[in-house]
Amino acid sequence: MPVIGPVVESDILLALEGVTVSFDGFKAVNDLSLYIQKGELRVIIGPNGAGKTTVLDLICGRTKVSEGSIQFKDTEVTRLKEHEIVRLGIGRKFQNPSIYEDLTVFENLEISYPKGRGVFGALGFRRSKDVIDRIHEIAEMIFLKDHLDTRSEILSHGQKQWLEIGMLLIQDPELLMLDEPVAGMSVAERVKTAELLNRIIEGRAVIVIEHDMKFVESIAHKVTVLHQGKVLAEGRMEVIQDDPKVREVYLGH
Numbered sequence: 249m250p251v252i253g254p255v256v257e258s259d260i261l262l263a264l265e266g267v268t269v270s271f272d273g274f275k276a277v278n279d280l281s282l283y284i285q286k287g288e289l290r291v292i293i294g295p296n297g298a299g300k301t302t303v304l305d306l307i308c309g310r311t312k313v314s315e316g317s318i319q320f321k322d323t324e325v326t327r328l329k330e331h332e333i334v335r336l337g338i339g340r341k342f343q344n345p346s347i348y349e350d351l352t353v354f355e356n357l358e359i360s361y362p363k364g365r366g367v368f369g370a371l372g373f374r375r376s377k378d379v380i381d382r383i384h385e386i387a388e389m390i391f392l393k394d395h396l397d398t399r400s401e402i403l404s405h406g407q408k409q410w411l412e413i414g415m416l417l418i419q420d421p422e423l424l425m426l427d428e429p430v431a432g433m434s435v436a437e438r439v440k441t442a443e444l445l446n447r448i449i450e451g452r453a454v455i456v457i458e459h460d461m462k463f464v465e466s467i468a469h470k471v472t473v474l475h476q477g478k479v480l481a482e483g484r485m486e487v488i489q490d491d492p493k494v495r496e497v498y499l500g501h
């Protein structure tokens with residue numbers, strides 16, 4: 249497993265500083281600071297209601313901060329709209345797959361290909377060789393190369409999750425956020441998903457929210473434990489697992 253060296257400021261892709269969000273006076277996220285480096289696979293864990301999903305909502309602009317700053321590369325994203333944040337290079341996958349069930353795997357990947365990219369894209373000519381090659385490359389990565397002509401509705405739950413990850417990957421985001429990607433997957437699918445995540449961090453960062461500790465052990469470089477909207481502990485999985493504070497609020501159950 250790659251070892252993360254000392255944090256150099258220029259390696260930081262995403263920086264949350266002093267972020268608070270209040271819902272009717274209740275601070276779901278409370279003065280949170282979090283730094284994600286390029287090439288990092290960060291897992292966020294914590295008990296129900298700790299604020300994990302809200303943190304992803306804040307980063308992708310779905311929920312607005314009450315206080316604090318979120319910088320992606322050199323851009324403050326707290327004032328941007330969701331689609332502007334997507335365009336900057338942040339992709340988000342929600343818990344339930346949102347694929348087009350009546351389209352094939354190929355078509356789902358094709359409609360996700362960024363339209364404005366390159367001359368052909370801008371002209372709306374999308375089935376260029378470049379696009380087809382990229383679809384094949386992504387399909388191979390997400391274990392669906394033999395299913396390109398399969399209608400998506402008949403895919404297994406795990407394959408649908410991979411397809412949605414592929415639909416994000418084809419847009420080449422620099423930061424990818426996944427909310428419980430292995431929920432409902434078989435053991436074999438979990439193993440393949442760990443392999444997939446370890447493959448896709450090349451050239452980007454990935455943030456994963458996860459409850460399955462066995463899966464977390466297999467993927468995490470660094471784990472952030474949230475509790476009551478704050479960072480309770482942060483570090484390598486071995487260290488986190490032995491932390492008495494973490495055991496008390498989360499792992500001990």
Ligand SMILES: Nc1ncnc2c1ncn2[C@@H]1O[C@H](COP(=O)(O)OP(=O)(O)OP(=O)(O)O)[C@@H](O)[C@H]1O
Binds near residue numbers: 294296297298300302
């Ligand atoms: N839009 C909202 N309005 C009011 N309260 C909210 C809103 N969104 C989240 N909350 C509250 O904020 C807290 C944090 O919720 P969040 O969904 O981020 O937790 P979580 O760590 O993702 O939990 P889980 O593991 O159950 O998904 C919860 O108490 C939740 O009820």
